[in-house]
Amino acid sequence: MESVLVLTQADETGAALTRASLEAVTAGLALAARLSAPLAIGIVAADATVAANSLASTGAKLLAVSGEAFAQPRYSTDAAACEALCRAAAATIVLAPASSRFNRVAAGVAHRLGGLIDTHITAIARQTLGAPGLASETRETDSLTSAVEATRWFYRQRIEAVLSRDVRPWFLLLDAGTHAAFTGQPAAVQVEGIAVQLSSIRTNVSGLRAPSQGTQTIRPDAKLLFVAGAGWTKKQPDGQTHVAEAGDLILGFLRTTSASLGSSKSLVDQGGEGQSVLPFLTHLNQIGQTGATPRHPKGLSTCCHGEEPHVVGWRFIAERRAISLDPNCGWTRGKADVVYVADAFQVIAKLNALLEDQAQ
Ligand SMILES: Cc1cc2nc3c(=O)[nH]c(=O)nc-3n(C[C@H](O)[C@H](O)[C@H](O)COP(=O)(O)OP(=O)(O)OC[C@H]3O[C@@H](n4cnc5c(N)ncnc54)[C@H](O)[C@@H]3O)c2cc1C
Secondary structure (H helix, E strand, O other): OOOEEEEEEEOOOOOOEOHHHHHHHHHHHHHHHHHOOOEEEEEEEOOOHHHHHOOHHHOOEEEEEEOHHHOOOOHHHHHHHHHHHHHHHOOOEEEEEOOHHHHHHHHHHHHHOOOEEEEEEEEEEEOEOOOOOOOOOEOOOOOHHHOEEEEEEEOOOOEEEEEOOOOOOEEEEEOOOOOOOOOOOOOOOOOEEOOOOOOOOOOOOOOOOOOOOOOOOOOOOOOEEEEEOHHHHOOOOOOOOOHHHHHHHHHHHHHHHOOEEEEOHHHHHHHHHOOOOOOOOOHHHEEOOOOEOOOEEEEEEEOOOOOHHHHHHHOOEEEEEEEEOOOOOHHHOOOOOEEEEOOHHHHHHHHHHHHHHHHO
């Protein structure tokens, strides 16, 4: 019989679980129910009390590795914590959010336990009969090790693969935004503390340095993805470029909407080519075939042509809108739900004014 473990971690407050951890809890609950398998949730946190209480209504067995050594991400301590949790739960299927913390250690932990790992998982199901997606019947199988299948995308989200493995434990790292975050009534619960033997710790975490909120433009949890294209830095109808104004308009929009900022490749490449650029954009903002494929409910593309390699990155944007001067741009040819053939400078200036009025 399978045994499911969900690995979770505390957020920067040190007490509550990260959103991605809560998404993994949702996936774990669904999988355990489908397999009629026992579910355990492992928590890595300095103090796991609040996190554990928030999971009271899952009915899962709660395990925790806690203590100051586990407050900060660090390979040796995180790997030891995850290994101990997996052993304590005797897990055959281990789900974890694809956070930087778990991404770093999960493969090593799978190796220590003689298991295997798959990453970028977007869905998990019980194995179905025949070709994936064609049959709806659930196969009743004697084999305990072939009843689970996991889905992930390859080749920049163009090919969807369904995987199953015989090796256990099987680690599955879940991409963020693929499951709803678990919510439930908190209550005092019993947590089993798992002791971890730590050998000497050679890495000391002296603190974190992160961009201030104002300059942090990549926001995976944002409802809206705002994408800036190269048009923002091109000559406009008056024959001039207006890069400073473009920067102000984009930052103003991000400030009022808390949208995440994406970019086309052409725009971020301009920096390396010595042209005037928007200073707050880097290649980390790039969306597309050679960029990111973020997940947001809505997307607004501005001054961007809607070329295929760019639009590939919009694979998981649910509702797409675009503003372009060109009525023949890629967006108008079926790649966006709504296209405004208009000057983005004027549209965003008007929009910012309306949003600021609304905020007052
Ligand atoms: C192998 C390969 C991989 C690639 N990978 C990526 C990738 O990952 N991501 C990516 O983005 N690109 C990628 N590209 C490049 C991609 O094909 C496009 O060249 C690029 O995305 C175009 O960027 P753009 O639309 O911002 O600029 P442009 O093509 O220059 O388009 C600018 C647009 O802005 C409009 N515009 C100008 N002024 C205004 C205004 N005032 N108001 C409204 N609209 C205005 C113009 O009408 C035009 O449509 C890749 C290409 C290749 C060959």
